[in-house]
Amino acid sequence: MKRELTLSQLRHLTLESQGLTKPNPFGTGKNAVLTALEQLGYLQIDTLSIVERAHHHTLWTRIPDYQPVYLNELVQERKIFEYWFHAASYLPMKDFRFALPQMLDIKQSTTHYYNADPKVMQYVLDTIRTEGPKKSRDFEKETKKAGSWWSWKPTKIALERLFLQGDLMISNRNGMQKTYDITENVLPQNIDTSIPTDMEFAEYLVKTYLQAYGFTTIKQITHLKTGGLIRKNVEEILKSMLQEGTIQRINIENSPPIFIKNDLLEKSLDNATSSIQLLSPFDNSIIHRDRIKLFFDFDYKIECYTPKEKRIFGYFCLPILFGDTFIGRVDCKAHRKEKEFELIHLHVENTTINLELWLKPFLELVKSFATFNNCETLKLTQVTPSKLTNTILKFNNHG
Template structure:
């Protein structure tokens, strides 16, 4: 298939939004089955402890599953259909993919990759306590060492727990809020799960197919992100070469884009280019976690600034990208004040001036209201809008058209 670069970029946007479940209102259905289907399609969902608004993993599911509730995720963990481990960060993954976590577990256990410096005797004691007494939380342990050494100010038993978890001896059997419950892996893993160590070629194939399924297209750089080793890269290239030969994917090269590999079935598909879905995305959402991809395809330069010193922040502490159709129209720095029930739009940044503001304000407000309820808040405050000249337009729209959203009496908005 021959295609010019502008048309290719448009097609790539539509392909990746389709693959990510952002082109339809209920791409995975509803309820618990939809949560499992979403994880299987996306490959993983990142876990994050920041609670400025609803935590990232819950936010990511809520974006794709209208009736999502956190208890559905807990149920899937309890049923052993998903598990926690590391992808590029702490994540929920499909239990069916467990064997592909084994290479990293083995590498850590053999000392090839060192995340922690746990005391071997404390690790032994921690493991035995869980083996004998059953599942434990970190606070169930008293320090088993008199050492004052620490890692991120963790006590030695916490370090031991994380070492045992990362090397695969322990798994997370449940969470109480954000607090982990650890148990022996042999008691958590279903007996039907394949636990054979994949070959390097099998592991490469898993990575390639995961990225192609989740995004519709990929690059070698993305596939091997944070994964070291020339052998892995060579096997990734081998898998891609075979898929090219089998006409499963097509390769594109250009001056302004990296070499990319696109699924041919998605290239040939016809997409609705007039849809106006609006999404308020988590900063950790799978669709935007690869910043270079987003910048290249969507011309949207996104960085999470909560780890940036306040004076150096351009947009705010915890900005949520606003996606309208296949265009990012802006971002909004948000904070849920749960005690007072107020959801604050600390700073709404309107960035795309080519799209009429009035075309996306109504769906933005509807999506915002759903999200505010999901965050257990009852009212909204808009503290700042940029550019300032848009402020009056937005507030006039709210005052004159609020009934159109059918939410006027449900959730008040104030300046």
């Protein structure tokens, strides 16, 4: 039996699936990191460090006692691994086999971006096999020896190519410095390494998105996956799941067909939340910008890649989510040497919600996030609308 859902109920359902509606949704400590990653399906790794990097920020949002060392410890324990989802990501080790098709494609490709010199690739492989795990800078030292016929750049390209085609895995990470090892040395023996069929891969994508978001669309499932075959297979999997009764298809005005898990439809969806979140621009919940625009009426774009003169909100704006409503965004920067966390420009975009409902918890959240960024003081530079500046400063000074 079909159930009619309001837009608000859909928003709550997807935020709950994302772990954004209650404290400690995945538990606490390092175990919560693995639980969260298995629920979300992947965790995007980002190099930008204007504030704490995206992979750490995303987990801190859901795990209050999160420590950045947890991720690398889980890599060392072989419970998670690094590879490509729609971007460089951490993935649950149990899903390793679903990375194999892309590895195979890259291995067979002669035109891929990492078109490394085969001789250098063989040298890199032989060196790691003989001497053990290596960082890219270890090869940089080698290039300075007299008589070296290779240079650091080709060895770095070779490392990346060997990683992407599955001959190497990342066994350790210190910040953005990666350590590479032979895949057979990293991969647990009990991991399934059979290459999934096209239909198995499509089923993995469908189930990953349904689990992580509660409901999904074909466009989201096939995000950045090129070719007609993957879409055809996804449609087949969805059709089969509809026939089994594990999902339902619902239609919302101005939206493509939505596919939703049946077990979620049986839950109470009226538990409104008033929690407040300061999200990373690369948070799983907001990474699909058209989905956020469609279901949350929030038009979001990160502007660090936009020329300065064309930016509207700022270099690194973090979306602010209150309950199931995006009430604004704030351009932030952690000045780590000065131990000062700056709110460069706070944009309050939803002024229909009473400021007193969200401002105090927001400022408490920002202070907590500043501490997570190893900052001790908070600085508010600009507010839009400007008429709110004095009110916000007063709240902050008495908070």
